[in-house]
Amino acid sequence: MFHRESGVFKTTYRADMALYPLPIAKWTVAVLALIFVVIVPLTVHEYYLSILNLIFIAIVGALGLNILVGYTGQISIGHAAFMSVGAYTAANLAVRLGLPFWITLPAGGLMAATIGVVVGMPSLRIKGLYLAIATLAGQLIIEWTINHVPAISGGAQASIQVERPSLFGVSFNTQGHLYFFLLFFAVLAIVATLNLVRSRIGRAFVAVRDQDIAAEIIGIDIYRYKLLAFAISSFYAGVCGVLYTYYFGIANYEQFQLIVSIDYLAMIIIGGLGSVLGSILGAVFVTLLPIVIRILMEDVGSLFFTTAEMANVISGLRLGVFGGLIIFFLIVEPEGLNRLWRNIRSYFRVWPFSY
Amino acid sequence: MTRFVRSWLGIAATTATLAFGGGQAFAQKELVFGLQCDRTGPTATVGVYLCPGYHDYIALVNSKGGVEGFKIKVLEVDNEYKVPPAMEAHERFKKEGAVLEGLYGTPQTAALSKKLEEDKILGTSPGFGTAAAADGKRFPYTFPIAASYWSQAGAAVAFAKEKLGGNLKGKKIAYLFYDNPAGKEPLPILEDLAKQEGFEMRTFAVPAPGVEMGAQVLDITGRFKPDFIITHLFGRAPSVSIKELKGKGYPLSKVIAFVWGSAEADIIAAGGMGVAEGYNTIQFAGVGKEFQVLKDIEAMYKAAGKTPPKEMDSTVYYNRGVLIAALHVEAARNAIKAKGGSKPSSEDVKNGMEAIKGFTLGGLVPPMEITAADHEGGGWVQIWTVKGGKLVKDKDWFQGYREIIKKHLAAEASKS
Numbered sequence: 001m002f003h004r005e006s007g008v009f010k011t012t013y014r015a016d017m018a019l020y021p022l023p024i025a026k027w028t029v030a031v032l033a034l035i036f037v038v039i040v041p042l043t044v045h046e047y048y049l050s051i052l053n054l055i056f057i058a059i060v061g062a063l064g065l066n067i068l069v070g071y072t073g074q075i076s077i078g079h080a081a082f083m084s085v086g087a088y089t090a091a092n093l094a095v096r097l098g099l100p101f102w103i104t105l106p107a108g109g110l111m112a113a114t115i116g117v118v119v120g121m122p123s124l125r126i127k128g129l130y131l132a133i134a135t136l137a138g139q140l141i142i143e144w145t146i147n148h149v150p151a152i153s154g155g156a157q158a159s160i161q162v163e164r165p166s167l168f169g170v171s172f173n174t175q176g177h178l179y180f181f182l183l184f185f186a187v188l189a190i191v192a193t194l195n196l197v198r199s200r201i202g203r204a205f206v207a208v209r210d211q212d213i214a215a216e217i218i219g220i221d222i223y224r225y226k227l228l229a230f231a232i233s234s235f236y237a238g239v240c241g242v243l244y245t246y247y248f249g250i251a252n253y254e255q256f257q258l259i260v261s262i263d264y265l266a267m268i269i270i271g272g273l274g275s276v277l278g279s280i281l282g283a284v285f286v287t288l289l290p291i292v293i294r295i296l297m298e299d300v301g302s303l304f305f306t307t308a309e310m311a312n313v314i315s316g317l318r319l320g321v322f323g324g325l326i327i328f329f330l331i332v333e334p335e336g337l338n339r340l341w342r343n344i345r346s347y348f349r350v351w352p353f354s355y
Numbered sequence: 356m357t358r359f360v361r362s363w364l365g366i367a368a369t370t371a372t373l374a375f376g377g378g379q380a381f382a383q384k385e386l387v388f389g390l391q392c393d394r395t396g397p398t399a400t401v402g403v404y405l406c407p408g409y410h411d412y413i414a415l416v417n418s419k420g421g422v423e424g425f426k427i428k429v430l431e432v433d434n435e436y437k438v439p440p441a442m443e444a445h446e447r448f449k450k451e452g453a454v455l456e457g458l459y460g461t462p463q464t465a466a467l468s469k470k471l472e473e474d475k476i477l478g479t480s481p482g483f484g485t486a487a488a489a490d491g492k493r494f495p496y497t498f499p500i501a502a503s504y505w506s507q508a509g510a511a512v513a514f515a516k517e518k519l520g521g522n523l524k525g526k527k528i529a530y531l532f533y534d535n536p537a538g539k540e541p542l543p544i545l546e547d548l549a550k551q552e553g554f555e556m557r558t559f560a561v562p563a564p565g566v567e568m569g570a571q572v573l574d575i576t577g578r579f580k581p582d583f584i585i586t587h588l589f590g591r592a593p594s595v596s597i598k599e600l601k602g603k604g605y606p607l608s609k610v611i612a613f614v615w616g617s618a619e620a621d622i623i624a625a626g627g628m629g630v631a632e633g634y635n636t637i638q639f640a641g642v643g644k645e646f647q648v649l650k651d652i653e654a655m656y657k658a659a660g661k662t663p664p665k666e667m668d669s670t671v672y673y674n675r676g677v678l679i680a681a682l683h684v685e686a687a688r689n690a691i692k693a694k695g696g697s698k699p700s701s702e703d704v705k706n707g708m709e710a711i712k713g714f715t716l717g718g719l720v721p722p723m724e725i726t727a728a729d730h731e732g733g734g735w736v737q738i739w740t741v742k743g744g745k746l747v748k749d750k751d752w753f754q755g756y757r758e759i760i761k762k763h764l765a766a767e768a769s770k771s
Contacts, residue, residue: 050446078679147535158484158536159465173473175446248442249469254462255438256534291443294432305430308410315394315433 017198025103036185041179047177051291056179056186057088057243058232062267063193063276064236069274071197071263072229075207076136080235080260081119081142084253086112086238088152090262091251101246105185108242109235112163115142116234127212139258146253159252162245178247181277192277196232216317235304270326272336281337291323294317361681365462382424384698386687388413388454389448391463396436400620401426402459404669406431408676410653411664411682418655421661422684423691427700433726436465441623449474454704455686459485461537464497471496477686477705481639481679482614486760487541489731498730500682500723504613505735505763508541510637511611512548514738515583518609519752522552529581530577531571531596533588534560541587541613547623547759557581557674565592572599573769575743587613594744597625597634608633611738618671619746628744635749636671638737640678640747641719643670648677648716671746685714721752734760 008023041049046182065079086108119138123131146153154160164173164242172181196202204225204331207215216222245251265287271282294314294319301310333340374494390409393402413427421427430451432444441463448456455477458464464484471478472495480488488494489503502510518522528544532538542558549556557579559571565588575581584605586596600610610633612621617636618762622628644650649667656663666673687705690699699707710730711725723732734757738750 045450047446047450051443054443058439139420145481153536156462157465157540159485161469164469244438248466250465252438252462252465255466259437277358287439306414307431308407308414309392311392311406311431311433315392318393318433 006092007347013158019194019198024348035184037180046175051288053175053178053247054181055284055287057247058235058264058267058287059186059241059280060189060243061240061264062271062279063101063189064240064284065235065264066268066271066273066275066279067193067196067205067236068229068269069273071209071279072205072226074120074133074229075128075132075229076313077132077261077265078119078137078139078142079233079264081139082112082116082234082237082260082300083241083260084092084146084256084291085115085142085247086241087251087256088146088253089238090242091114091154091162092142092152094153095160096337102167103241105239105242108245109238112241113231113239115234116230116237119225120227120230121235122232123225129169136258139261143253143257153253154251157252158254159250161250164247164249172246182243182247183240189239190276190280193279197276201225201228201317209274221331243300248287250291261282266326270336272338277341278336278338286335290318290322293321304344343351361670380733384421385428386422386698387428387430387448387451387453387685388432388683389444389451389453391434391441391457391459393436393459394432394433398436398460400590401615401618401672402433403677404618404672405676407664407666408673409680410676411655411667412648412677412680413653415648415652416680416684422688423460423696425687425691427684427687430578430700434463436460436463438462438770440466442470443472445474445476445478454690454699454701455479455683455708456750457683458497460547461485464488468494468497468756472676474701475705476701477708478683479679479708482673487764489729489734489769490764490768491726491728493768495507498725500679500708500725500730500732500737502614502637502734503731503760504540505544505760506535506731506757507587507613507637507736508544508585508755509548509734509757509760510736510738510753511613512545512552514611514635514750514756515585516552524584526554527579527581528554528556529575529579529584530558531568531575531584531586531588532558532560533565533592534554534562535589537589538587543763544587544756544759548756549761561588561592561596566595566617568595570590572596572603572605574601576600576605582609584610585613586616588616591624592616593621594624597622597631599619600683601625601630606633607631607741608635611635613637613738614639614736615751615753617739619669619718620672622741628741631741632743634741636675636739636741636746639721639764640671640675641737642674642739642748646674646717646719648681649674652677659745676717678716681720682708682711685733687713688719689766 005276028096090104093099100110119135122134147158158261164171172178204220207220208225212222243330244255266313268279269281270285272278278321297314372480392406393399409428413429417426430448433445434440434444445467448723449687458467458478458480461483464480467478477496477498479498479500481499484499486503486505488497515528518655519526523668531722545556561568561571588596589745614637615636617686622631623683653663686704686708690703694703709725709727714720715722721735723735734754735752737752739746740749
């Protein structure tokens with residue numbers, strides 16, 4: 001945020017590592033909390049809440065992928081498959097054993113983490129594009145397994161219907177209720193990631209990413225940390241899948257195909273690899289931008305064309321504009337929206353002086 | 356330059372309408388329909404023909420004064436065959452006060468069926484979604500309004516039986532299908548029928564994206580040597596199957612395709628109508644241009660000084676779009692009549708949809724009867740065959756093995 005740190009001196013490591021390096025940052029967080037917990041749900045129409053809900057789910061998944069790709073430097077294009085593992089674990093537990101969401105949600109995450117470790121094992125021997133192909137194999141194997149094992153997929157159309165989550169007798173069955181449900185987990189994921197990346201584990205991840213041999217020499221067990229990165233990332237993905245399951249009321253593996261993995265990779269690359277804010281901005285960008293482009297086009301286009309004529313044009317044009325904007329932002333700032341935001345911030349920090 | 360100025364004027368005008376608009380929508384009698392579509396995703400080959408058909412029929416109804424005095428406003432959202440945009444689209448339709456919506460895509464239908472029920476807005480899913488959704492008691496707000504994969508399987512076997520001399524005992528039928536949940540859905544029906552009719556059935560799965568099936572076709576034609584082949588494929592796969600079967604010398608007159616492998620585009624992509632002579636297709640809407648409603652649409656375009664759109668030539672998908680629109684309009688008409696001419700709610704429209712009976716639109720729509728219990732409307736199909744360079748009707752509206760489908764629906768219902 002726009003605030004100056006002059007006069008703030010840090011004299012301990014603890015102060016330097018604090019989540020809020022400046023006192024004013026606490027106020028910023030408090031204002032954000034007020035906006036999202038009180039003002040937005042009271043003033044905004046349900047439709048916009050539904051978009052926010054989709055963004056919240058995407059944030060959880062993007063954070064998980066960023067831990068693996070951005071922080072640890074291990075490429076994965078099997079993220080959507082881990083989501084489906086979480087989704088089907090939770091759906092099976094919820095339907096067959098009637099367990100509530102506060103058990104199925106971590107269970108889905110843990111199951112995804114277990115599978116993630118297995119799929120991540122090739123990372124011990126290969127890197128880069130080779131690892132991408134290994135995780136692609138994981139994606140396809142998981143998709144195939146769910147499709148072909150009725151015990152997992154629930155039989156008809158490989159989908160399992162689940163009841164809405166409920167807590168203390170209140171069912172989260174409107175977009176407004178689901179807003180709080182999903183906001184809670186999105187915030188939890190953000191705070192957990194912020195804490196993770198400034199801990200010993202997070203620093204070890206960064207060391208592995210920057211130079212794994214050097215990391216090994218200074219005493220980081222890279223095998224352990226690579227697998228840990230896969231486990232944590234898959235845990236997030238699993239939770240993201242469970243959230244999708246509760247949000248839609250159904251677990252369906254066709255929601256978690258390869259294209260979704262690519263979408264999530266796009267989110268973190270546009271947002272900024274290796275940053276929490278970048279994951280959030282990326283999730284917002286990829287979810288929101290197509291909707292905004294379409295609404296703008298409809299408003300402008302409706303002045304000149306009929307609905308049917310417009311529908312012919314908008315779909316294709318929208319994809320073009322969306323792709324063009326991605327290229328534009330990446331040319332302006334290759335390190336993503338997060339870096340762009342920081343550039344803007346540091347410009348205004350010294351404004352109106354240039355130094 | 357003028358175009359530049361005009362676009363800026365457009366933006367200014369938009370801002371103005373956004374600022375001062377709002378209340379004027381209620382000035383005239385208007386009903387809002389939501390339509391989801393896929394014009395850019397993996398099934399765009401269907402969407403680019405189907406959705407214009409929908410819009411054209413609605414425009415035709417509006418040009419004749421609307422439905423019972425109400426103009427229809429269509430909101431279209433392209434969901435790109437992705438699930439999250441489908442939820443966004445639904446919420447948008449709900450915000451704009453849509454009384455019903457057309458769904459697009461099987462995973463999207465699955466993901467929305469619960470939300471539709473909670474919001475009490477009906478969604479139609481012709482050719483999409485699970486066969487069990489025909490059961491209106493279990494899925495009160497999901498309306499397949501067209502033959503499900505189960506009904507298509509029944510129809511395919513009935514057709515094979517007819518072509519093979521009325522007896523399937525000891526005959527061999529191959530089932531070539533896309534290896535996804537939708538592709539596997541008809542299996543229980545086919546297995547049941549194999550037992551009942553005494554034919555031998557073997558299944559051949561084609562993995563996604565279905566453009567490589569040389570091994571399966573060789574297995575079918577070289578080893579299994581079936582008397583009939585039923586194919587259930589999507590996307591580019593149907594064209595490949597036609598090419599491969601033709602290449603191995605299997606007579607296409609002994610092949611029948613489910614509804615997503617039966618468009619002109621599929622046959623043309625396989626090398627043209629001439630190549631696919633004899634290929635049989637299952638249809639849930641009438642094919643061809645010989646319908647009064649299509650002539651009216653053409654006349655509407657000509658009256659406005661425009662040429663009819665080229666999408667009309669792809670009659671299989673275009674006519675399906677017209678069918679969906681026509682059933683939506685009929686549901687609204689029934690609802691308005693039941694309300695004595697006042698504006699119906701989404702629940703009224705649902706009741707209106709459940710009252711559709713004897714509406715055939717000159718043969719484009721099957722003689723379906725949608726009831727509170729049967730949202731499929733009876734599972735009617737036609738068989739159209741490639742003959743002399745075009746699709747020719749081989750068998751008029753019929754239901755294949757309805758009692759078996761009903762038995763399975765009852766079994767599904769007792770499970771939940």
